[in-house]
Amino acid sequence: EEEIVCVAFLKAREKVRDLALILAPRHPKRAPEVAALLAARGIGFLRRTELSPSSPTQPVLLLDTVGELSGLFALASAAFVGGTLKPFGGHNLLEPLPFLVPVWFGPGHAAQKESAKLIVDHGCGRMVGDAGELADFIAEVAVDGPHAEEYRRNIRVFLALADVSLKANLDLI
Numbered sequence: 211e212e213e214i215v216c217v218a219f220l221k222a223r224e225k226v227r228d229l230a231l232i233l234a235p236r237h238p239k240r241a242p243e244v245a246a247l248l249a250a251r252g253i254g255f256l257r258r259t260e261l262s263p264s265s266p267t268q269p270v271l272l273l274d275t276v277g278e279l280s281g282l283f284a285l286a287s288a289a290f291v292g293g294t295l296k297p298f299g300g301h302n303l304l305e306p307l308p309f310l311v312p313v314w315f316g317p318g319h320a321a322q323k324e325s326a327k328l329i330v331d332h333g334c335g336r337m338v339g340d341a342g343e344l345a346d347f348i349a350e351v352a353v354d355g356p357h358a359e360e361y362r363r364n365i366r367v368f369l370a371l372a373d374v375s376l377k378a379n380l381d382l383i
Contacts, residue, residue, distance in 0.1 A: 211295045211316075212244050214341045216251050218290075221345035223269070226352045232282050234273035236293065236301070241274035248272065283309040287358065288335075288351045290344060294319040303329055307369060312361035314338050314347050332371075333364035 212233065223229045233255075235244050241257060248255045248270060255270035258278065273279060283289060289306035293299060295316030303325040306313050313335035319326045329335045338344045351358045 211292050211298075212247055214295050214344070215290060215292070216247060216253060217341035218344035218348065219270075220251070220253070221341065222348040222352070225349040229269070229348070229352055231270045232273060232286065233270055234279050234282075238274045238276055241272055245272055280305065283311050286311045288312050288314065288348060288361075290314045290338075290348075291322075294322070295338075295340075300326075303335075307334060307365050310362045310365050312351055312358075312365065314344060328368070332368040334361065334368050 212235065215231075215233065219229070219231050233244060233248075235241060245255065245257065253270055254268040255272050256265055256268045257272045257274045259274050261271070273282070283306045286306065286309065289311045291301050291303050291306070291313055293301045294303075295318060297318040297320070299321035300315060300319035301322075303313055303315055303319065303322045307329075313329055315322070315326060315329075315335070315337055317337060317339060319337075326337065330337065336347065338347055351361065
């Protein structure tokens with residue numbers, strides 16, 4: 211899926227010149243493969259393990275570590291959750307929401323059907339089918355303040371409802 215994400219990123223950068231990407235392969239051991247893909251596409255990147263205060267600015271941060279992704283959502287305007295453009299089943303679609311980050315995902319989200327429905331039904335993100343749709347959604351949230359704010363407002367409402375639902379279920383237990 212990194213190839214599709216790279217294509218979408220390059221398309222979105224045509225509209226949003228200072229757009230940055232944090233690319234987190236599911237398994238950090240794949241970082242060399244993803245680095246080769248970025249280099250082949252001419253996309254400047256820096257590996258997380260090479261990041262220092264004196265590092266040059268690059269448009270892509272390649273996360274080649276474990277346990278840091280959640281904290282990085284706080285820096286994001288939006289998140290694409292992988293494992294969903296191809297029939298891999300998908301990763302945790304809800305993980306970016308506590309950071310008020312809208313979520314995109316692909317049609318291969320079989321393992322996350324309920325989460326995907328909640329996200330779409332509550333206006334916290336949407337499903338995309340290809341690199342073009344992903345690029346459009348990225349640019350929409352990055353450029354258009356009203357759309358981005360609407361997603362954040364919807365996420366706040368969803369999280370409040372989820373919290374009430376959780377408390378009610380805990381009370382029943």
